[in-house]
Amino acid sequence: MCELLGMSANVPTDICFSFTGLMQRGGRTGPHRDGWGVAFYEGKGIRLFHDPQPSSDSKIADLVQTYSIKSKTIICHIRQANRGRVCLENTHPFYRELWGKTWSFAHNGQLKGIKKKSLEFYKPVGTTDSEWAFCWMLDQIRLRFSKPPRQPETLWRFVHKLSRELSELGVFNYLLSDARYLFAHCGNHLSWLTRRAPFGNAQLIDAEMAVNFHEETTPGDIVTVIATKPLTKNETWKKMASNELVVFEEGELCYQA
């Protein structure tokens, strides 16, 4: 199973702490030796790092861990290949432009028969089910809305409808973002928590590391972290239900259904 990690925050925040835990699952404590990738939004721009190498050996992972890139929206993925060979073009997160925004997408699961769904505007570069599903979802959004709907919730409901349709093909845990909003859909495994004042101490499950967020933050910070499995052992994570979709903006939950 692949590992997903997402973050939505109201101030640019680094993800070094959570990333340290996740990276251990990429070859040391976990079986995810087939590459990893991360998308950091910075305004409307996006910084992408993709590496088909195991993340615990990766020089680019070292850079990401030590350089502490700060972002308000982050999507990260560690891959265990099940469909599609191990190569750069099959490495999540995938990305496409829609409405002048760069959308990114990372998926955990399999979708049997996804390639029978025909594609119009967006075509996969690699051979994964995941990229096909992403292209199909953006196609459907584009066909339905030539520009962003006035009420954002109209789009969220539509994305939820598409997610339910694809969930019928298999396991569909994913993270999706257009820079401003972070969508998380649960097939079978996805948990999240929001950290806000008063901040406390957090201890990683996968590494001997703790952080006191009180020292790292200012009182107004709101930071939501989403992961396949909880990353810390002394905080309360909300386990998502099957077919549940949540949407975050600036770290705050703005849709849950």
Next chain:
Amino acid sequence: MCELLGMSANVPTDICFSFTGLMQRGGRTGPHRDGWGVAFYEGKGIRLFHDPQPSSDSKIADLVQTYSIKSKTIICHIRQANRGRVCLENTHPFYRELWGKTWSFAHNGQLKGIKKKSLEFYKPVGTTDSEWAFCWMLDQIRLRFSKPPRQPETLWRFVHKLSRELSELGVFNYLLSDARYLFAHCGNHLSWLTRRAPFGNAQLIDAEMAVNFHEETTPGDIVTVIATKPLTKNETWKKMASNELVVFEEGELCYQA
């Protein structure tokens, strides 16, 4: 003026030597303090690095220089902002998917009135003339060809026609690639050279650095480098003419008009 650097080769080749020369122009010997970016193709995949920071101070530039990523097709750009503020989404190379390939594009010049040209499928994320021009070219290609034309030269001629049209708006030096082919169009400044056996010695203009390619290569290697201005002082660079388009595949010139 921005600096462009492109490479097309028949074996995965690093660009450390040329990049070292170019990076010096990003803040030390040159006035290009407004960011830089590079696209390395690896098969159909692409590795993108974008940094709005001056390249001579950039930690990501250090990584690219020392990690020696090998690729058969590379596009690199150092920016001096003239239109559009300095931020990640305005940093070249820009990239979009067409026909299941990731196209990338870097531009040097200004195009007066480009934003009067209407866009259909592709919309800019940032505010530069360059990204608008790229979106417009891909739009035109997509409108004309629903899939890649059987004869590649049909596409090259069409791209040349589009390039002439945009050249009427100003200065249009650019590099464009779909992973396999590297296109280079000259507005006013672009030079290239092809290195092949017997390989010799090359000396950078912008740094005290020389390399003996005989020691770094095998006899079958073919490597073409394209740059705004020649990067070495003891090799013969071909200076391109205004409105000239060249296309390379595996380091070999396959179109020139």
